[in-house]
Amino acid sequence: xxxxxxxxxxxxxxxxxxxxxxxxxxxxxxxxxxxxxxxxxxxxxxxxxxxxxxxxxxxxxxxxxxxxxxxxxxxxxxxxxxxxxxxxxxxxxxxxxxxxxxxxxxxxxxxxxxxxxxxxxxxxxxxxxxxxxxxxxxxxxxxxxxxxxxxxxxxxxxxxxxxxxxxxxxxxxxxxxxxxxxxxxxxxxxxxxxxxxxxxxxxxxxxxxxxxxxxxxxxxxxxxxxxxxxxxxxxxxxxxxxxxxxxxxxxxxxxxxxxxxxxxxxxxxxxxxxxxxxxxxxxxxxxxxxxxxxxxxxxxxxxxxxxxxxxxxxxxxxxxxxxxxxxxxxxxxxxxxxxxxxxxxxxxxxxxxxxxxxxxxxxxxx
Amino acid sequence: xxxxxxxxxxxxxxxxxxxxxxxxxxxxxxxxxxxxxxxxxxxxxxxxxxxxxxxxxxxxxxxxxxxxxxxxxxxxxxxxxxxxxxxxxxxxxxxxxxxxxxxxxxxxxxxxxxxxxxxxxx
Numbered sequence: 436x437x438x439x440x441x442x443x444x445x446x447x448x449x450x451x452x453x454x455x456x457x458x459x460x461x462x463x464x465x466x467x468x469x470x471x472x473x474x475x476x477x478x479x480x481x482x483x484x485x486x487x488x489x490x491x492x493x494x495x496x497x498x499x500x501x502x503x504x505x506x507x508x509x510x511x512x513x514x515x516x517x518x519x520x521x522x523x524x525x526x527x528x529x530x531x532x533x534x535x536x537x538x539x540x541x542x543x544x545x546x547x548x549x550x551x552x553x554x555x556x557x558x559x560x561x562x563x564x565x566x567x568x569x570x571x572x573x574x575x576x577x578x579x580x581x582x583x584x585x586x587x588x589x590x591x592x593x594x595x596x597x598x599x600x601x602x603x604x605x606x607x608x609x610x611x612x613x614x615x616x617x618x619x620x621x622x623x624x625x626x627x628x629x630x631x632x633x634x635x636x637x638x639x640x641x642x643x644x645x646x647x648x649x650x651x652x653x654x655x656x657x658x659x660x661x662x663x664x665x666x667x668x669x670x671x672x673x674x675x676x677x678x679x680x681x682x683x684x685x686x687x688x689x690x691x692x693x694x695x696x697x698x699x700x701x702x703x704x705x706x707x708x709x710x711x712x713x714x715x716x717x718x719x720x721x722x723x724x725x726x727x728x729x730x731x732x733x734x735x736x737x738x739x740x741x742x743x744x745x746x747x748x749x750x751x752x753x754x755x756x757x758x759x760x761x762x763x764x765x766x767x768x769x770x771x772x773x774x775x776x777x778x779x780x781x782x783x784x785x786x787x788x789x790x791x792x793x794x795x796x797x798x799x800x801x
Numbered sequence: 802x803x804x805x806x807x808x809x810x811x812x813x814x815x816x817x818x819x820x821x822x823x824x825x826x827x828x829x830x831x832x833x834x835x836x837x838x839x840x841x842x843x844x845x846x847x848x849x850x851x852x853x854x855x856x857x858x859x860x861x862x863x864x865x866x867x868x869x870x871x872x873x874x875x876x877x878x879x880x881x882x883x884x885x886x887x888x889x890x891x892x893x894x895x896x897x898x899x900x901x902x903x904x905x906x907x908x909x910x911x912x913x914x915x916x917x918x919x920x921x922x923x
Contacts, residue, residue, distance in 0.1 A: 751837040
């Protein structure tokens with residue numbers, strides 16, 4: 436179709452056959468739901484294993500004698516301190532300390548790393564990283580891969596039946612089990628699980644094997660969103676943006692202490708100043724009272740009717756059994772149990788500040 | 802004798818004795834996915850065709866359901882407060898949304914019958 440720049444997943448035909456309903460996300464046509472529906476897909480992932488096609492996300496390989504130095508400049512990260520196979524959540528920040536993207540960086544070798552970037556930021560991330568790489572003896576190579584996630588308590592067993600042993604791999608570690616494969620024990624659901632980047636032909640073979648296992652179901656983007664929201668994980672563009680810094684986003688845990696103090700990453704000065712000042716608003720979990728969901732964009736007010744913040748993501752938590760949301764509130768209000776009110780179509784819905792996650796993480800840490 | 806009408810916004814109306822029972826079609830509930838909340842109107846509320854009568858909320862999004870004709874709400878389906886999934890499982894039956902007293906029955910002539918609606922959704 437002329438003028439249609441929508442991108443299509445390499446495995447789209449498989450999703451069509453599976454009965455997926457598609458929708459646009461970050462420039463891609465993505466499976467939103469399958470015939471099971473968002474509720475069953477969500478619960479199935481927490482109970483057994485959900486298979487997600489996340490090929491809209493981008494993998495980059497960063498390599499070369501100064502790969503560590505490049506990453507230390509690009510991210511508030513001590514790349515040289517990562518063990519081989521260790522993964523870390525990090526960010527690209529702008530000079531104001533705002534979050535351009537959140538990324539997972541995994542060290543594959545002394546001078547070789549893989550970076551996983553969000554779909555909507557992939558082009559900008561590549562441009563940003565390439566521009567920075569000009570000052571370093573390092574190269575940035577986008578990888579042409581299908582990217583799959585398998586998440587849930589049975590994920591490891593389903594992979595094992597499909598011929599892929601994950602035994603000693605721990606949460607936030609990644610390896611290259613086969614040629615041109617990258618597999619990490621990580622995800623976006625709060626469950627134990629894996630993300631696997633691999634060539635298309637291998638992916639078709641793996642998907643066929645996994646779907647032959649009755650524990651494995653395709654899961655669409657709708658359930659991916661409700662799963663990550665219950666797990667308290669941020670969606671870039673909603674919960675974190677170039678206007679929010681890691682301090683207000685309550686993500687300083689991702690930045691090592693010595694890097695906070697002395698790192699030479701982009702945005703370091705602004706972030707140090709922001710930490711020094713203390714953020715005016717903080718990201719928090721929000722639990723609406725009753726059954727009515729409170730959505731991203733809703734304004735929050737304190738008990739006296741003064742503006743208190745805003746909701747950035749909200750919906751219903753199928754495992755929690757109640758509406759769940761996250762957003763930003765004035766720092767003095769950012770304590771679990773504090774009551775605020777969300778304006779939903781003119782009605783004030785009571786909302787309690789809640790600790791995150793709404794459903795406990797079940798990562799395999801050791 | 803009740804007559805059933807359909808709108809291009811995927812609503813159905815079952816009209817009997819000047820009262821219309823209104824709901825969304827099976828096609829609409831499938832498009833919306835699992836509903837988790839229905840914001841019901843108050844009895845006595847007067848609506849003009851095109852006004853938002855009800856908001857149905859799925860896991861992911863909120864969607865307006867419009868008044869298909871002018872009239873006054875006589876009853877809302879309170880069962881949906883505790884079980885919104887009735888709209889998914891029985892969209893054209895127990896999952897009805899509201900009843901309204903028609904202000905102008907001539908507006909019904911602008912709506913579709915079942916055959917026309919089926920052609921509309923293809």
